[in-house]
Amino acid sequence: MTKQEKIRVIEEMMELGEGTLEEGTVLKDLEEWNSLAKLSLIAILDEQFGRKISADEIKALKTVQDILQYME
C-alpha cells in the first residue's frame, strides 16, 4: 500500500473527502478526530496492518504522519 493509499484509509476512517489530509495535518485540529475515530483506528490497525496500539500510544499521536508510522 502506498503512502497515499494509507492516507486515504485514514480519511475514510474519519469520513473525510479525498485530499483532505496531509502528512503534517495536526490531528487535534480535526473535529473528526474524536473517540469513535480513535476506536476505528484500533480496529483498522489490528485488522489491516496486524498492529496493536494502546490507548497511551493513541494519546501520543499528534499528526497524520504519526498514524502512518503504525501502518508500516
Added chain:
Amino acid sequence: MIDAFDVSGKNILITGATSGIGKAAALELSKAGARLALISRNREKLDTTLQELHGFSHTVYSFDLKDIAGIENLLKLIISERGAFDGFVHCAGAMQMRPIQQNTFGFIHDMMLINFYAFMELARVISKKNNHSERASFIGISSVMSKKGEKSLSAYCASKGAMDSAIRALAKELVMKNIRINGITPGYVKTRMLDEYVELAGQDEFEKNVLTNQYLGLGDPIDIAHAIQFLLSDASSFITGTSLIVDGGYLS
C-alpha cells in the same frame, strides 16, 4: 435446619473461570462446598485458580469455547469423569468496542461465538438426558448493556440481548426436565474487561456515563458470585426464564 442457599456437593461447570466474575464465582462456590469443573483457554491460569480453591474435588479443562463443534466432546469427557451436572455458569465472554464502520461480519461473529453460541451449545448438550441432575440450574452472565445501549458496543449489546431472549424461551422448554435457566445482569464490575473499557472510552466518559448512574459505585466480582450462588441454590427454585439485575442501581 435446611439451608436453602446451600450448594455443597453440587457439581457445577464454570466457563471463563480464571478471571473476573468467573474466578470469583469459582472461589465463592468452592468455599460453599460445591464441586467444580472449570473451563478456560489458559492452562497456567487454570492451575493457579485450582490451587486457590477450597476443597479437592475440582477439575480444570483448557479449552477455547470458540470451537463450538468441540464443546460436546469436551462435555462428554467432563461428565465421564465427574458425573452429571447440577448446573453450569457461562462467565466466559468478550467485550470489544468498535464503531459501526468497523463492525464487520467477522467481528460480530467472533463476539457471538463466545458470548452467545457457546452458551447455547452448553445449554443444548447439558440439557440432554443423563448429562444433568434432577433439578439443575443453568446461568448465563449477561450485562446491563443488553438493556441499555452504548456507543461502539452494538455487537456486544446484541450478543447479550440474544442470550437474554434465548433464556426466556429455553426456560419454557427446559421446565419439562426440571431445569431452571436464568441470566444475571451485572452493572459495571471491577474486572480487566472494565479496565480495558475505561482505557478506550476515557476516564471522563466513564465517569459521566457510568459512575453517575451506578450510584452504589463499582461492583466487585464477588457481588455477582453471590447472585450466582443464589441462582444455583434451592433458594431460587421459583425463579426461571429471567435475568437477575445486580447493577448498583445503574438501570434504575
